[in-house]
Amino acid sequence: MYDFHNAALSPIQSLLLNIAILSIIVISLIRGERSLRDQSQWGMLFLLAVFGVSGRILLGPIPNVQPVTVLVLLAGAYFGAPRSIALAATIALASNVLLLGHGPWTLFQAIGWGGVGLLGALLANRIVVDGDVRVGFLAVIAAISGLAFNWFVSLSILLEVGPSMLIPYLLNGLVFDLYHVAGNVLFVAWMASPLGDMMHRHRSSPSFKAVIDRVPN
Amino acid sequence: MSDLLKPASVVALIVLILIAPSIQDRLSEETVRFVEDNESAHDGLPTEWEGKQVMCIHFPASSPHDMFSQGVTMIGTDGSDLGVNEDLNRTGACVGGFDGYSNGLDFMMDSTRLANGGLSVGYDVGQWGAFVHTIGGLNADTLTGDFNGAYWQLDHNGEYSMVGIGDLVMSEGDVITWSIGTW
Structure with missing residues (x-):
């Protein structure tokens, strides 16, 4: 049998390949967003979920650098806590079941990212000022969220080992925490403004306005 | 602010990728201090292996190894068969009597090679470092039963290892044990 797909790629090659695939997906999503009706939040949330899942899987070669945390944070700021938590749990479950491995940690990731979405919603008036x-x-918030998320998910090892192992486990994972922080800042720097503009176009549902009006400044 | 942040964030990530291995080495050395030298890790092993480094592989009852299906076979540093301990209530093989290894993966590859191919190791290098999927012909992914999934679990001196085999820093007298874990 021929096995044409079994060509061995170096880590750098597979990363470049994946970035190329992710670029195709992102460009298609941006095109897709333009054809969404203005008030279609659900369509926008679906596009964000596709971006989160594909970004998380395709950026696998660089540990912990993925767009999900920033996506969920922004979704919280623009669409409110319930929708960002739904987005967070959907991305965690879908990417884990598809490829990354599903287990008890999925629940910790879903809750962790859900918490990040909640934080985004609570800080909405400070993250988005005058529409920008x-x-x-x-x-700064994304960097802190990355650390908090990692440490929260690390608690899942307590299902396997005693609490005395937690400190060495966290210590040993510090490099991966730094990757998450650096990745989040990178995604905020490059994506936050265009993503925010997109989300802004789809946030104007009457129910959301009513919620926003009641939040004191 | 954002104009400066764009290039700065790229530079920061590249710098991190470049220095991460050396930071990880330092952290792994710190982490290993939390692993106590557990004397009982040597229980059941040949007495001449006291203070020496040992690699043990245990196979599940459902998938015993062809060569090591009765008790635990003890193999010396020259590949010689030192005997079988049938009182350990498990089956597999230990290769022991080594000195001076500090890198877990090097030790694993060198020690398992002495079993004449019977303990050959298959691993992938992924996002989190070396991930062992197969030992002695048994791929943990192929196991099925009353569990969600199975994996080769790494114990360091009788304790669940914090780090993968590629990051494991060994000291003298360490016992590394592989057995099938499930979730």
């Missing part, structure tokens, strides 16, 4: 994303502020 405050990139510097968001970068």
